[in-house]
Amino acid sequence: MRQKKWDSWEAFLLNFRGENLALRQGFEELLVLTHLQEYWRQNEVVPYPHQIETVKRVVSQMHGRAILADEVGLGKTIEAGMILKEYLLRGLVKKFLILTPAALCRQWEVELREKFEIPVVLARNDYDWSYDGVLASIDTAKKGIHRERIQAQYYDLIIVDEAHKLKSSNTQNWQFVNQIKKKYFLLLTATPLQNDLKELFNLITMLRPGQLGNYRSFKKKYMLDKRTPQNSGELKQLLGEVIIRNKHGANMGFTKRHVQNIPIVLSPLEQQLYDQVSSFIRDTFFQGLNGKGALPLLMLQREICSSTFAAVLTLFRFAQKIDEDQLTDPERAANLFRLAQQVKDNSKMKIVTELVSKNPEKMIIFTEFLATQSYIRTRLEQVGIASLAFDGSLSASKKEFTKYQFKTDPRYQVLVCTESGGEGINLQFCNTMINYDLPWNPMRLEQRIGRIHRLGQLRDVYIYNLSTCNTIEEHLLKLLSEKIQMFEMVLGESERVIGKLCSGKSLEARILELVIRSNSHHELQQGFQRLGQEIDQLLAEDNPSWEEIL
Amino acid sequence: MKQNEAEIFQFMAEALQLADAPYNIINEELIMAQCQIQVARSFFTPAHTENLNLQLVCTPELLKKYPGAELVTRGSYRLEWFIDGIRERGQLTRAAYPYDLDPSRISKEIACLLNQPINFYFERPSLNFQPNLLINFHVSFETDEKFEEISCLSLNLVTGEISTNLLANLTKKKLSSQIPKKNLSKKTISYREGFEALWNHLEWNLKNHDDTWINDARSHCEQELKYLEAYYQGNQTNVEQNNFYRGAAEIYQKYQPRIHVRITNLALLYLPLVTCTVEAYDLNNALPALVYDPVRQRVT
Numbered sequence: 001m002r003q004k005k006w007d008s009w010e011a012f013l014l015n016f017r018g019e020n021l022a023l024r025q026g027f028e029e030l031l032v033l034t035h036l037q038e039y040w041r042q043n044e045v046v047p048y049p050h051q052i053e054t055v056k057r058v059v060s061q062m063h064g065r066a067i068l069a070d071e072v073g074l075g076k077t078i079e080a081g082m083i084l085k086e087y088l089l090r091g092l093v094k095k096f097l098i099l100t101p102a103a104l105c106r107q108w109e110v111e112l113r114e115k116f117e118i119p120v121v122l123a124r125n126d127y128d129w130s131y132d133g134v135l136a137s138i139d140t141a142k143k144g145i146h147r148e149r150i151q152a153q154y155y156d157l158i159i160v161d162e163a164h165k166l167k168s169s170n171t172q173n174w175q176f177v178n179q180i181k182k183k184y185f186l187l188l189t190a191t192p193l194q195n196d197l198k199e200l201f202n203l204i205t206m207l208r209p210g211q212l213g214n215y216r217s218f219k220k221k222y223m224l225d226k227r228t229p230q231n232s233g234e235l236k237q238l239l240g241e242v243i244i245r246n247k248h249g250a251n252m253g254f255t256k257r258h259v260q261n262i263p264i265v266l267s268p269l270e271q272q273l274y275d276q277v278s279s280f281i282r283d284t285f286f287q288g289l290n291g292k293g294a295l296p297l298l299m300l301q302r303e304i305c306s307s308t309f310a311a312v313l314t315l316f317r318f319a320q321k322i323d324e325d326q327l328t329d330p331e332r333a334a335n336l337f338r339l340a341q342q343v344k345d346n347s348k349m350k351i352v353t354e355l356v357s358k359n360p361e362k363m364i365i366f367t368e369f370l371a372t373q374s375y376i377r378t379r380l381e382q383v384g385i386a387s388l389a390f391d392g393s394l395s396a397s398k399k400e401f402t403k404y405q406f407k408t409d410p411r412y413q414v415l416v417c418t419e420s421g422g423e424g425i426n427l428q429f430c431n432t433m434i435n436y437d438l439p440w441n442p443m444r445l446e447q448r449i450g451r452i453h454r455l456g457q458l459r460d461v462y463i464y465n466l467s468t469c470n471t472i473e474e475h476l477l478k479l480l481s482e483k484i485q486m487f488e489m490v491l492g493e494s495e496r497v498i499g500k501l502c503s504g505k506s507l508e509a510r511i512l513e514l515v516i517r518s519n520s521h522h523e524l525q526q527g528f529q530r531l532g533q534e535i536d537q538l539l540a541e542d543n544p545s546w547e548e549i550l
Numbered sequence: 551m552k553q554n555e556a557e558i559f560q561f562m563a564e565a566l567q568l569a570d571a572p573y574n575i576i577n578e579e580l581i582m583a584q585c586q587i588q589v590a591r592s593f594f595t596p597a598h599t600e601n602l603n604l605q606l607v608c609t610p611e612l613l614k615k616y617p618g619a620e621l622v623t624r625g626s627y628r629l630e631w632f633i634d635g636i637r638e639r640g641q642l643t644r645a646a647y648p649y650d651l652d653p654s655r656i657s658k659e660i661a662c663l664l665n666q667p668i669n670f671y672f673e674r675p676s677l678n679f680q681p682n683l684l685i686n687f688h689v690s691f692e693t694d695e696k697f698e699e700i701s702c703l704s705l706n707l708v709t710g711e712i713s714t715n716l717l718a719n720l721t722k723k724k725l726s727s728q729i730p731k732k733n734l735s736k737k738t739i740s741y742r743e744g745f746e747a748l749w750n751h752l753e754w755n756l757k758n759h760d761d762t763w764i765n766d767a768r769s770h771c772e773q774e775l776k777y778l779e780a781y782y783q784g785n786q787t788n789v790e791q792n793n794f795y796r797g798a799a800e801i802y803q804k805y806q807p808r809i810h811v812r813i814t815n816l817a818l819l820y821l822p823l824v825t826c827t828v829e830a831y832d833l834n835n836a837l838p839a840l841v842y843d844p845v846r847q848r849v850t
Contacts, residue, residue, distance in 0.1 A: 009725040011640030012817055014564055016686055016700070016717065018633040019814045021561060021624060023698045024690075034625035041621075063694050063770060063804075089625075090696055154803075181796070183694070183804045209797055210777030214784075 024090050027060035031089040032082050036116065044428075045115050046456055047082065048253050050246045051075050055082045057244060064092075064184030065207055067163065069245040069550065072190045074252065075455055077108065080159050080186050081116045087184065088118065093156040095132050099177065100161040102137035108161065109135055129153070138165070142176040154181045163187035166206060167199035178206050192243060193550060196226050200239075208242055232548045245550050255431075256460040257453060261477055264347050264468045270308060273339050274471055277304045277311065278515070280332055285516050287329075298512050303369060305473050306437035308343040310369035315340055348466045349379050352434060355464060356385055356414060362406065364427060365416045366448050367436040373416050376436065386411050392420030399425065406430075417451075419444055428457040434464045438476055440508040445480065472515060475528040482532070551579065555608040558622055558629060562606060565632050568639060580616050581606040604628075637814075645725040646820035649844055651677045656824055660842050663849045670837055673827040678733045679820040681707040683744045684716055686814045687752055691759075693767035694804050700814065701755065703748045707737035712751050719846050720819075729820055756809060764807045771805035821845050 024031070032055070033047065040046070050070075058066045058079075064087070068076045087093035098120065100108050105122055112118040112135075121128050123136040129149040138160070141150055158180055160166065166174045166187070185207055193200045201218050204211050212218045212235075224230040248254070266274060281297045296314065303310035318333035356363060367373050370391060377387050388406050390399065406415045407429050415430070419439065430452055439445050453461040465481075467473040510531060518524035551559065559581070566573040566583050573583035582605050589598040605619040606628065613621055622628045657672040684704040691697050704716035739747070775798060782794040824842040841850045 006642055006644040006727065007640045008568075008727060009643055009645040009817075010564070011568055011636075012643035012645075012815055013640070013721060014561070014568060014636050015640035015815050016702075017557075017561055018565075018636040019686065019688060019700055021558065021629060022633045023700065025697050027695065029625075031625045034623050035627050035630070037623070037626060038620050039627060060695075091690070092692070092694075092696055178793075179796075181800060183800070205781065208774075208777060210779070210781030214781050217780075 027056065027086075030055060030059075030082075030086055032085040032116075035089055036085070039117065040115075043114065044456070046253075047078065048075065048455060050252065051079050051082065054079045054244050054246065055086060058083050058186070059086055062242065062244075064157070065186075065242065067187045067189065067192055067203060067207060067243045069189055069192045069243050071245070071247050073450070073454060074246050074248070076188045076190070077111055077161070078115065080161075080188055081112055081118070083184075083186060084112075084157060084159065085116045085118060087157060093184065095153070095155050096134070096157040096159070097141075097150065097155050097180070098135045098159045098161070099138045099141055100135070101165070102139060104161060105135060105137050138173055138177075142172055147176060151179050151181070155183070157184040157186070158182045159186045159188065161188045163189040163203060164191050164194060164199070167194070167196075167202055169202040169205070174202065174206060192245075197223050197229060198226065204239070204242055211242055212238060229549050236549045239549060243550065253455055254453070255457050257449075257463060258460055259463045259465065259481070261465045261467060261481065262351055263474070264351060264466055266347050266468050266470070267343075267345075269339075269343055270347060270468075271470065273308055273336070273343060274304055274468075276339065277301075277315075277336055280329075280336060282516055282519070284329070301472070301512070301515055302437075302440065303371075305468070305471055306367060306369050307346045307348065307372045307375060308340050309346070309375045310371040312337065312340045313371060346375065347468070348436060349376065351466060352376065352436065353379065353383055353385075355434060356380065357383070359432060360413075361432050362412075362430045363414050363432045363434060364430055364452065365414060365434045365436050366419070367416070368419055368439055369437075370418060372436060373418055376416050380414060380416075385413055387414035387416050388412050390415055390417040390425075392418060403427070419448070425451060426454065426456070427451045428454060431457065431459045432462045432464075434466065436466055438465065438467065438473055438480070440476065440511050442480060442507060470521060472511070472524070475525060476511065479528055479532055479535075551609055554624060558624065559608045562622065562629075562632055565636050569635065579607060579609065579612055580619060641815045643815070643817040644729065644819075645727055645817065646679060646729050647720070647723060647822055647845055648726050648728075648730075649677065649822035649824075651675060651824070656826065656842065659844070660826065660840060660849055663842075663847060669832075670828040670830045673829060675824050675826040675842075677822055677824050678735045679730050680709070680735045680823050681737045682716065682819045682821055683707055683741065683748065684817040684819055685745070685748055686717070686816070688812045688814045689752075689756070690810045691763055692808045692810065693763065693806065694770070695763075695767075697763070701752055703751055704819075705739070705744045705748050707739045707741075707744055708735045710739055710747070712747065713846075716819075716845075723845070725819070734820065735823075752811065767805040767807055771801055774801045774805070 030052065033052065036045075051074075054068065054070075058064060058068075064083075068079050070076050070079070084093065084096060098108060098112075109120055109122055112120055118133060120133040120135040121131040123129060123131075123134045123140065123146070126145055126149065128134060128136075129146065136146075140146060158177070160177060166177055168174060169178075187203060187207055189203075192203055198215070201212055201215060213221070222229055222231050222235045229235055246252075277300065281301050285297055296318075300311055300314045300318075303314055315333055315337040319330050319337045321330045352365065365376055365387075367376065373389060373391060377389060380387050388402050390402055390406075394402065402415075403425060406412050406427075415427070433448070433452055435445070435448065439448070449461075449463065465477055467477040514524060514527035514531065518527050559579075562581055563573070563575060566581070566585070569585070571583055571585045573581055575581055583603075585602045585604060586599045587602050589600060605616060606622050607613065607616055607619045608622050610621055610623075613619060620628055653672065653675055656675050660672075661668055682704050684702070687701040687703065689699050689701055691699075701714075702717045703712060703714060705712050778794065778797050778801065782790055782797075785791070785794075822844055824844065826840040826842060828837045828840055830837050842848075843850075
C-alpha cells in the first residue's frame with residue numbers, strides 16, 4: 001500500500017460505478033448484440049431474428065452443445081460466430097478450436113475477424129496449437145503430432161464446420177474429434193441427415209452421448225429401416241434438444257429475385273461461326289476416339305457460347321496444332337479462326353450496353369472467360385462506362401481493394417467478374433447482375449447469384465440472363481429456369497436440388513454428351529427434354545419422412 | 551433519457567473529466583470528446599499516441615439526430631473501452647470526510663435523529679477521525695454459465711465493526727484527499743488483520759449466498775451423467791470404459807461450481823465520530839455519552 005500512489009475519491013467511485021456497469025448477468029440479454037452493435041452498423045452486418053433466437057437457445061437452454069443445422073444460406077457461420085463471441089465476452093471461453101474443411105479456413109478467418117473482431121491463428125505448425133484461438137483444417141489437425149498436441153489440451157469451445165463429414169463413427173475424423181476434451185461444442189451442417197439414420201445417430205452421439213441411448217436401443221425404438229424413422233414425434237423431441245434447424249421461409253429476410261431471360265438472335269456471321277464450330281467439335285470428338293482430347297473441345301464449345309472472342313485463341317491453338325496429342329484438322333481450324341476474325345462485334349454486347357446505360361445502379365456482369373471479360377470492358381469503355389475487372393489472377397488484397405473501389409467510387413458502375421474471381425466475395429450493396437454467359441454447372445450459377453442475393457441484401461435482386469437463340473444456351477437456360485428452377489429459389493434451396501443432380505455423373509458432363517451426340521438442333525432439343533424428365537423424376541424421389549423429424 | 555442511459559451518459563462524462571480529455575455536452579444528449587490513445591510499444595518506440603474523436607449518444611433514437619454518432623449502451627464496445635480505462639484509476643484511495651466541530655449544529659443533527667423528546671443538555675462534544683478499510687470485491691459465480699456481483703465490505707480499524715453499506719452512505723458525499731492532522735484515532739487492527747477479517751466475512755457471505763445456481767448445475771450434471779451411462783451401459787471393453795470416464799470428467803468439469811473473487815479497489819477512509827457527553831434536565835439520572843456518526847447518520 002505504501003508503494004502505490006493514492007488516487008482521488010472521485011476516481012475510486014467512478015471505478016466502482018464502471019465495475020457495476022460491466023457486471024455480467026444471465027443470458028436473457030445477449031452481450032454480443034450490444035457489444036458489436038456499432039461495429040455492425042458501420043460494417044452493415046445485420047443479425048437476423050432467427051440467428052439471435054438460435055444463439056439464445058444454444059447458450060441458455062442447450063448449455064453450449066448443439067448442432068446448428070440451418071438450411072444453406074441462413075447464416076450458420078454467423079450464428080456460431082455470435083455464440084463464440086458471447087462466450088468470449090462473458091469470460092466463459094478462452095481457448096477455442098475451429099475445425100473446417102481446408103477450403104473454408106480462409107473464409108472463416110475473414111468472417112471472424114471482419115464480423116466479430118475475433119482474431120484466430122490459422123494453425124499449420126506444431127507451436128500454433130498453444131494459441132488461445134485456433135482455426136485449422138480437420139485434415140491438418142488430425143495428423144500425428146498435431147493430434148497429440150490438441151488432445152493433450154482442454155478446449156472451452158470446439159466448432160466443427162461441415163460436420164456431416166463426421167457421420168461415421170468408424171472414421172478417423174469422428175474418433176479424433178470425439179477424443180478432444182471440451183466444454184462447449186458446436187457442430188455445423190446443413191445436412192445432418194443425408195442417407196442413413198445411423199449417420200444422424202453418430203453425429204448426436206459425438207455431441208451428447210446417450211441423448212438417443214445406445215445404437216441398439218435407438219435402432220429398436222426409432223428406426224423402421226435405415227432410412228425410415230418411427231416414433232417420429234418422440235424422436236423429433238429428442239433431436240430438438242440438440243439440433244436447431246432454421247428453414248427457408250417467407251420471414252427469413254430474403255428479398256425477391258426478379259429474373260429476366262433475354263433471348264438474343266445472333267448475326268448471320270456469328271450463327272455461321274457457331275454452327276461450324278459445333279460441327280467441328282462433333283467431328284473432332286469422334287475422330288479422337290474414347291473422348292481423347294475432349295477437354296479442349298468442351299472448352300471451345302463453352303467459349304463459342306460465351307463470345308467469338310473467347311473462342312479465337314482456342315481456334316488458333318487448334319490451327320497451329322500446339323498440343324501434340326490433339327487429333328484436330330488444323331486446316332479446318334484455321335478456316336474457322338479466319339471466320340472468327342471477321343466477327344467484329346458480339347450481339348450480346350448491344351443488349352448489355354443498353355441495360356447498363358438505362359440503369360444507373362451498380363451492376364455485376366459475370367462471364368466465364370477472361371477474353372470475354374476483356375472485350376466487355378473495352379466495349380463499355382468505348383461508350384463511356386467505366387468498369388472494374390475481378391478475376392482469379394487478383395491477389396486477396398487486390399480483390400479486397402477492387403471491391404472497396406467498386407462499392408465506394410461512383411465512377412465505376414460495372415464490375416466485370418469471372419467465376420474464379422467472384423468466389424466467396426459478398427457484394428450485397430449491389431442488386432443487379434447480368435449473366436453474359438451461363439455456366440454449365442448449376443452450382444457455379446448458384447454461386448454467382450449468391451454474391452448479391454444473400455441475407456443482408458436489403459433490396460430486390462435483378463438478374464438478367466442473356467441467351468443466344470439456336471445455341472446450347474437456349475436449351476440450357478430453359479433447363480435451369482424451368483426444371484431446376486434455379487432462378488426461382490432462394491439461395492440454399494437449390495443446393496439440395498443440385499446435390500441430387502450431381503450425385504452421379506455431373507450435369508456438365510451430361511450436357512457435353514448431349515452436344516456431341518446430337519447431329520441437329522432438333523436432336524439437341526430432344527436430348528435436353530430427356531434430361532429435364534430425368535430431373536423431374538429425381539426430385540420426386542425426395543424422402544418426405546425426414547422432414548418429419550428435422 | 552431512461553435511467554440506465556442517463557447513468558451511462560453521466561459515467562462517460564465523468565470519466566472524460568477525470569482523464570482531462572476535452573469534451574462538450576450538447577443538449578444533454580450528445581458528448582463530443584477528443585481522447586488520446588496509445589498505440590502499443592511493440593509497434594512504435596516510443597509509444598505513439600493518436601487522437602480519437604468521439605461523438606457519443608446513449609439513446610438509439612438520437613442516432614438519426616446526430617449522424618455519425620456512436621451509440622453507447624450497457625455491454626457496448628465503447629462502454630467497455632471507458633470501463634477498461636477507468637480500471638487503471640481509483641484502485642487505491644485515501645480520503646477523509648471533512649467535518650468540523652460545531653456544537654450547535656451537532657446538537658441539532660443529533661436531535662433530528664433521536665425519535666424521542668430530548669430531556670438532557672448537550673455538553674461539549676469531542677471529535678475524532680477513525681480509519682476504515684473499504685474493499686470492493688468482484689465475485690463471479692461460474693458453472694457452465696456465469697453471473698457476477700460486487701460485494702462492498704468495510705471495517706473500522708479501531709472498533710473492528712464490519713459493515714456492508716458504508717459505500718452506499720458515502721457515494722453522495724464529498725470526501726477530501728486531505729487527511730486531518732488532529733484528532734486521528736490510532737488503529738488497533740493492522741491492515742493485514744483487517745483484510746483477513748473482511749475476507750472471512752466475504753467467505754461467510756458466500757457460504758450463505760442463494761445456492762440456486764449450484765442446484766441447477768448439479769441437476770444438469772446429473773442428467774448428463776444419466777445419458778452417458780445409458781450410452782455406455784453394457785460396454786465392458788477398456789476403450790469404452792476409458793471413454794466413459796473421459797466423458798464423465800468433462801461433464802464434472804463443465805458443471806463444477808466455481809467462485810472467483812478479485813479485488814477491484816480499496817480505500818482507506820478517515821471518518822468522523824463525535825462523542826457528546828450529556829447531562830439530564832433533572833440532574834438525578836446519569837446519562838451515558840452519545841456517539842454520533844455523521845456519515846451513517848446514526849446515534850448510539
